Amino acid sequence: MASKREIHINVPVLTRVEGEGALEFDVVQGVIQKLNLRIFEPPRLFEKFVEGYEYDQVIDMVARICGICPVAYQMSAVQAFERLFGIDPGPWVRDMRRVMYCGEWLQSHALHVHLLAAPDFFGFESAIAMAEKHPEAVRRGLRLQGLGNDLITLFGGRSVHPVGVRVGGFYKAPAEEAVADMVKQLEEALPQAEALVRWCAELDFPHDEQAFTSVALSEPGEYAIGSGRLVSGQGLDIDISHFESHFEEFQVPHSTALHTQLEGRPYLTGPLARLNLNFRQLPSPVRAVMEDCGIHFPSHNMFHSILARAIEIHLVIYEALQLLQAYERPGVSAVQVRPQAGTAFGCTEAPRGFLWHRYDVDERGDIRRARIVPPTSQNQARIEQDLCASLESFGLDHDDDALRQRAEQVIRNYDPCISCATHFLKLKVSRR
Amino acid sequence: MNSTKPKLAVHKFSSCDGCQLALLNLGESLLELPKYVDITHFAEAGPNNPNAKVDVALVEGSISTPDDIERIRQVRENSAYLISLGACATAGGLQALANLADRDAWMAAVYARPDTIETLSSSTSISEHVKVDLELHGCPVNSQQVIAALADLLAGVNPVSERQPLCMECKRNGVVCTMVTKGEPCMGPVTRAGCGALCPSLGRACYSCYGPAETVNDGALAQRLQSLGLTPEAVARRFLFITSGASPFRDAGLRLRPPPLETDE
Known part of the structure; x- marks a missing residue:
């Protein structure tokens, strides 16, 4: 039976997450009574800054919400304005944006898998410490991350807050030689990505099945990244413009990031949710490696998130290669834009889950009002729910250090980006 | 250790x-x-x-x-x-x-x-x-x-920070001037160099993510941007952007900006 000792744990900072947060929970008679994932990244009020600015300026402003996934912010915004203005930038722009987005998934997932998550599985404090014992794995991760950054840079000039995307297309199409060089690098990376999936499949995953609802974008002909309808494992299937009638955002006292619920309940967004809903759309070579490793989706074990990221790394390298192999530089890289007044909706799959934007725009294309719902704030309620179940099944009689480590690992499964959600972890457990 | x-x-x-x-x-x-x-x-x-x-x-x-x-x-x-x-x-x-x-x-x-x-x-x-x-x-x-x-x-040397405007970097890199050739509202003349002239090399106007250069002639640039067709308000938005807290840009922007940004209704 659980002890009746009174214990107080306080871990001042959760490391290896993007941003600042803390965790506190009370254990009474061996049961978790209250558990708060506290996010106290100071609010930056982005939704208000963009008011009065021009639609193309907004593309560069919202990128600044997150240094890890700026492309996602740019893509959701650009999609919103193009939908409202009735612009179809054509297949070339659509394909090249998908390639650029593949670059962001690649760098973000490779960073998370190797630098943030893997040290937990091998018992190291950091990837730099892990590199001494597992140099090849860490080097592979850093190479893949670098390739993702190079892919973004190809279209955006730099990987953090890139400058290439505009409403209507791109500012400039990359030169054919630069693309040919990238194709060579992607070809070399493909076997590395396969090896990464096999490496992750061998990890020692805790058994921790939980019931939860997955939500992701879904497209009929492809594994959804830059567009699609919002679907859930429980039958939700809506146009992104109907988000607000099904999802509710609200403030809780212990977080500067708003919480979100679907029909009054927590849900999961991110790589595991995407694979659960869309694994049938993975290209066959990617599925073949997965099946060869004995990996099956859907999965309701959140520790499989690292595996989901590895599979998505394989996917994006494969996709980028397919889309760039026949690259021809177009005469123009963007179509004409004529702004229109109205309400613009945009939604794309950021590395951590879907990222929803709404803008009220006037006839000049200036922003009157904005609303942005990032993936980490959506996952907060699910993380709290997961922690309660996961820590109880892990065993609350473990010592404080073991509990803290387990809690951090559970939280890292979500790769929370607290800069996005507003950002990190202090742990406070009180047991009575 | x-x-x-x-x-x-x-x-x-x-x-x-x-x-x-x-x-x-x-x-x-x-x-x-x-x-x-x-x-x-x-x-x-x-x-x-x-x-x-x-x-x-x-x-x-x-x-x-x-x-x-x-x-x-x-x-x-x-x-x-x-x-x-x-x-x-x-x-x-x-x-x-x-x-x-x-x-x-x-x-x-x-x-x-x-x-x-x-x-x-x-x-x-x-x-x-x-x-x-x-x-x-x-x-x-x-x-x-x-x-x-x-x-x-x-190495025991005092590091230095870039001070020149972006225009110098464009010239050094052989990047064609977007303002002169395409009439783009470029912030390069008042912006600190150091980025590698990224935006102009993609054919777009610099939006000043490196902040003000050591000397800023905001009056002359504001005039030039208005002659390209920008309203004073649109010019203000370009100064009051990524580094609105840097005083040369804050002052320039506030001088150009009509009363505070309306927030609707």
Whole structure:
């Protein structure tokens, strides 16, 4: 039976997450009574800054919400304005944006898998410490991350807050030689990505099945990244413009990031949710490696998130290669834009889950009002729910250090980006 | 333990984490870094000793809460050399736009219970609170800037920060002027160089993510931009953008801007 000792744990900072947060929970008679994932990244009020600015300026402003996934912010915004203005930038722009987005998934997932998550599985404090014992794995991760950054840079000039995307297309199409060089690098990376999936499949995953609802974008002909309808494992299937009638955002006292619920309940967004809903759309070579490793989706074990990221790394390298192999530089890289007044909706799959934007725009294309719902704030309620179940099944009689480590690992499964959600972890457990 | 290597800390305040990526995006070179420095604190990468004494502290983010003020004083006390990184740490960041508006009204528009959230009424640079030894500009700073500064310090040389306007960098790189050839409303003449002339090399106008250059002739540029067809309000928006907390841009923008931005109705 659980002890009746009174214990107080306080871990001042959760490391290896993007941003600042803390965790506190009370254990009474061996049961978790209250558990708060506290996010106290100071609010930056982005939704208000963009008011009065021009639609193309907004593309560069919202990128600044997150240094890890700026492309996602740019893509959701650009999609919103193009939908409202009735612009179809054509297949070339659509394909090249998908390639650029593949670059962001690649760098973000490779960073998370190797630098943030893997040290937990091998018992190291950091990837730099892990590199001494597992140099090849860490080097592979850093190479893949670098390739993702190079892919973004190809279209955006730099990987953090890139400058290439505009409403209507791109500012400039990359030169054919630069693309040919990238194709060579992607070809070399493909076997590395396969090896990464096999490496992750061998990890020692805790058994921790939980019931939860997955939500992701879904497209009929492809594994959804830059567009699609919002679907859930429980039958939700809506146009992104109907988000607000099904999802509710609200403030809780212990977080500067708003919480979100679907029909009054927590849900999961991110790589595991995407694979659960869309694994049938993975290209066959990617599925073949997965099946060869004995990996099956859907999965309701959140520790499989690292595996989901590895599979998505394989996917994006494969996709980028397919889309760039026949690259021809177009005469123009963007179509004409004529702004229109109205309400613009945009939604794309950021590395951590879907990222929803709404803008009220006037006839000049200036922003009157904005609303942005990032993936980490959506996952907060699910993380709290997961922690309660996961820590109880892990065993609350473990010592404080073991509990803290387990809690951090559970939280890292979500790769929370607290800069996005507003950002990190202090742990406070009180047991009575 | 090798105690002869200099100790390095990376601290984060209010920011997007993008400037820390100048280190995390180094690729395999990241693994070389521990040969030269002991990374004592870098929470996003793992090491967590925020209060350790260090030789060099890299500081990302702006000061926007009462706790931040205490924390940055502590960082200063513990660090022999302090480098502030990026637009947030050197000018308050994009979020300094709130300094020009009614922040309370903004908080109320985003949060149902703004009273439960502790913030200051402004977002400010590190140098407004403590002495800073070197400022590296950019939104974000790039790896080259950060590594060059660290390498200089390791070599016992005083690092320097870029001061010239972007126009000089365009000329050096042979980039065609977007303003002269295409009439683009380029901020290059008043913007600090150092990015590699990224936007002009893609054929677009510079939007000044590196902030003001050492000397800023904002009047002449504002006139030129208006002659290209921009309204004074649109010119103001270009000064009051990524680094609205930097005084040359703040003053220029406020001079051009008609009464405060309407927020609807």
